[in-house]
Amino acid sequence: MTGRTYIWLLRISMLLVTACTVTACSDDRTTKVEAIDVRDWKAVAESATESAVAKGERLFQMCSSCHGFEKGELSPAGPSLYGIAGRKVGSLDSYPYTQALASQTVNWTVKQFDDFIASPQDVFPGTGMAYSGLKNSEDRDALIIFLATKALER
Amino acid sequence: MAAAAVSAGAALQSCARPSGDDEAAAKPKAHDLDFDVVVIGGGFAGVTAARELGVGGYRVLLLEARPRLGGRTFTGKFQGKKVEYGGSCVHWVQPHVFAEMQRYGKNFEEVPLVDLEATNVMIASGEIRRIEPSEFIREYDHAMEAFCARSKELFPRPYSPFFNPEVLELDNVSAAEHIATLGLNEIQEATLNAELTLYGGAQTAEYSYTSFVKLFALAAWDYYTFTDSEKHYKISDGGTLGLCKAILDHSGAEVRLGKVVSNISQDQGAVRIETTDGQVVTAKTAVITVPTKVYDSIEFSPVLSSEKQAFISNAEMCDAACMFVQFKQNIGNTFSFCDDPNPFSAIQTEYFDDSIGTIVKVTLGRQSLIDINDHDAVTTEMNRIFPYVDIVAISSYNWATDPFSRQGWPSYRVGWFSKYKDMAKAEGRLYFAGGATADGWHEYIDGAVESGIRVGREVREALTQELVGKS
Numbered sequence: 001m002t003g004r005t006y007i008w009l010l011r012i013s014m015l016l017v018t019a020c021t022v023t024a025c026s027d028d029r030t031t032k033v034e035a036i037d038v039r040d041w042k043a044v045a046e047s048a049t050e051s052a053v054a055k056g057e058r059l060f061q062m063c064s065s066c067h068g069f070e071k072g073e074l075s076p077a078g079p080s081l082y083g084i085a086g087r088k089v090g091s092l093d094s095y096p097y098t099q100a101l102a103s104q105t106v107n108w109t110v111k112q113f114d115d116f117i118a119s120p121q122d123v124f125p126g127t128g129m130a131y132s133g134l135k136n137s138e139d140r141d142a143l144i145i146f147l148a149t150k151a152l153e154r
Numbered sequence: 155m156a157a158a159a160v161s162a163g164a165a166l167q168s169c170a171r172p173s174g175d176d177e178a179a180a181k182p183k184a185h186d187l188d189f190d191v192v193v194i195g196g197g198f199a200g201v202t203a204a205r206e207l208g209v210g211g212y213r214v215l216l217l218e219a220r221p222r223l224g225g226r227t228f229t230g231k232f233q234g235k236k237v238e239y240g241g242s243c244v245h246w247v248q249p250h251v252f253a254e255m256q257r258y259g260k261n262f263e264e265v266p267l268v269d270l271e272a273t274n275v276m277i278a279s280g281e282i283r284r285i286e287p288s289e290f291i292r293e294y295d296h297a298m299e300a301f302c303a304r305s306k307e308l309f310p311r312p313y314s315p316f317f318n319p320e321v322l323e324l325d326n327v328s329a330a331e332h333i334a335t336l337g338l339n340e341i342q343e344a345t346l347n348a349e350l351t352l353y354g355g356a357q358t359a360e361y362s363y364t365s366f367v368k369l370f371a372l373a374a375w376d377y378y379t380f381t382d383s384e385k386h387y388k389i390s391d392g393g394t395l396g397l398c399k400a401i402l403d404h405s406g407a408e409v410r411l412g413k414v415v416s417n418i419s420q421d422q423g424a425v426r427i428e429t430t431d432g433q434v435v436t437a438k439t440a441v442i443t444v445p446t447k448v449y450d451s452i453e454f455s456p457v458l459s460s461e462k463q464a465f466i467s468n469a470e471m472c473d474a475a476c477m478f479v480q481f482k483q484n485i486g487n488t489f490s491f492c493d494d495p496n497p498f499s500a501i502q503t504e505y506f507d508d509s510i511g512t513i514v515k516v517t518l519g520r521q522s523l524i525d526i527n528d529h530d531a532v533t534t535e536m537n538r539i540f541p542y543v544d545i546v547a548i549s550s551y552n553w554a555t556d557p558f559s560r561q562g563w564p565s566y567r568v569g570w571f572s573k574y575k576d577m578a579k580a581e582g583r584l585y586f587a588g589g590a591t592a593d594g595w596h597e598y599i600d601g602a603v604e605s606g607i608r609v610g611r612e613v614r615e616a617l618t619q620e621l622v623g624k625s
Contacts, residue, residue, distance in 0.1 A: 059529060061547035065230040065239060076230050077222040096221045096412030099431040121557065126414065126430065128220055130556035134527050 040110040041085035045148040056146025059139055069150055078129065084108050085151035100126030114140055184621040187424050187436040189215045191613055194415050195443035197225015198602035199587040201402040203441045206610025208405035212617060215435060217413040219558045223402060226445065226559055227599060229393035232478040232549045235505050235513060238393055239476050239551035241563060241599045245383035247373050248600035250607060255389060258400035263390035266487045266503050274539055276492035277344045282539065285341065297346035299377050300336045302370040309371035313593045321364050328568040329366060330358035348491035352499040352519040353597060355472025355562045365571040372594055419455035420583045438620065439613050443587045446470045446577065447560035461576035469570035470590065474562025475521035477550035479536060481512040481543040490539055497523035498535060511546065526550045563597045564590035585609045
């Protein structure tokens with residue numbers, strides 16, 4: 001992705017994110033929904049460099065066997081990461097979470113995600129995520145930058 | 155409860171449900187329990203057991219902890235290509251899985267393997283020997299045949315592995331001890347020891363010699379057939395997941411994913427199964443198919459027999475993981491063995507052409523030798539074997555650290571092959587399956603299917619006496 005395209009996508013996505021946090025339409029009704037705080041993810045995306053995004057995208061290949069990014073997508077073996085920024089942990093209706101995640105009340109902040117991906121079983125013992133952790137903090141930073149740009153593209 | 159089943163079905167894109175055209179009418183309900191049978195585990199042992207009982211009209215619930223089916227098989231994608239992250243190899247000399255492939259119209263898909271263009275051997279010290287494929291095959295062939303030279307004598311009837319009682323006498327002989335008696339050269343020893351480290355998921359000093367020779371015997375005591383059976387063919391038409399779904403769809407069983415079983419209790423009339431979300435189901439019987447090391451996460455009341463507890467604590471040690479790596483360059487059809495303690499036990503080309511470069515499958519017998527999530531470490535290790543490649547992408551699945559497997563494939567620690575039947579014995583209303591309980595191909599998909607058929611027969615006989623006898 002070129003820097004120009006990236007900034008353009010970011011501007012579009014910021015508008016979309018803002019809109020989505022104000023209202024949601026269902027049939028004929030317009031319902032006030034709880035705002036999702038994505039400021040920390042936006043800050044990460046805004047400070048991203050192209051090289052960091054590219055590194056994060058390479059690292060994401062290790063996640064792609066289980067996770068996808070499409071809305072409503074049936075990921076092969078893990079929840080879709082569409083909309084993960086700020087989302088409540090274990091909250092996708094269509095996904096059969098284990099109780100370890102379904103019972104959580106916290107949201108996916110950048111820090112929460114960083115802690116989790118470093119050692120999933122330590123943060124949410126009993127999670128079904130078959131991943132032992134990304135120990136290298138620079139790799140985690142790059143992965144989070146990539147996820148932030150993907151999350152805010154929408 | 156219904157919502158859970160529906161969501162499970164959505165995640166699966168396939169949800170087995172009772173249908174009107176089952177092969178047998180539903181058995182009369184002779185109790186007030188939720189189900190006749192609860193099957194715990196949605197791998198090949200579990201879905202086969204569910205099918206064996208479901209088509210007989212029994213009301214079956216299958217509980218799976220993961221969000222997917224397949225157990226220690228996992229059909230996924232890597233860089234747009236279908237790959238198998240777990241058990242994958244099938245063959246017509248593996249009768250149970252072959253029969254299932256025939257039943258559901260699944261075909262074989264070749265991996266490159268034949269016509270190798272380059273072969274490498276990393277000896278234990280880490281030095282590389284780049285040898286011609288013809289030499290590689292000749293030396294490995296010699297080593298494998300020497301290791302298994304007594305296969306026909308020890309296992310004249312491989313599905314009755316202790317028919318020759320000498321097998322029991324050799325139970326305390328490790329693979330490493332036997333290798334040491336063979337007088338092998340450097341290449342022979344390195345290739346054989348790497349292969350057996352992979353099979354054992356452990357140092358060969360820990361791995362049972364005779365349990366491996368039994369696998370060789372199952373391939374008609376023949377080196378070519380054995381190698382062909384273990385490395386050459388996968389399942390086409392949806393891979394292992396496609397076959398697993400076909401079996402489950404046939405079962406008519408209700409399926410609930412994301413259900414982690416925490417407690418199993420039984421009394422004279424019923425089994426009570428509790429999951430970590432607090433749900434409880436009751437049934438006449440339960441079939442437990444979880445990997446051996448997962449039993450420790452379940453509380454049994456009454457406790458399991460001391461023999462089972464000993465087997466669970468000691469018998470298995472497979473520390474395996476699987477990884478796919480894409481190279482920018484097309485390096486062609488290659489195969490490499492890396493002897494222990496080098497972590498990449500076997501590296502096999504899966505796809506190669508000038509547009510994709512090369513995708514290799516790496517099988518690690520001992521994943522704990524390297525952090526497979528550390529790209530720098532993986533790149534450094536891979537460049538020791540292929541110094542000229544640029545790594546585009548890496549994806550892995552760590553079976554040893556997956557909380558719902560805790561190990562790779564079933565492999566017996568030295569001294570424990572003789573006790574595998576302890577794990578298969580029913581205890582009250584609890585029945586046990588899984589590859590580790592198989593008489594035949596215990597480290598393979600075939601062994602899981604075999605165990606599902608066996609346990610289906612055991613439960614059917616018990617329920618026929620109990621339920622139909624009452625009606």
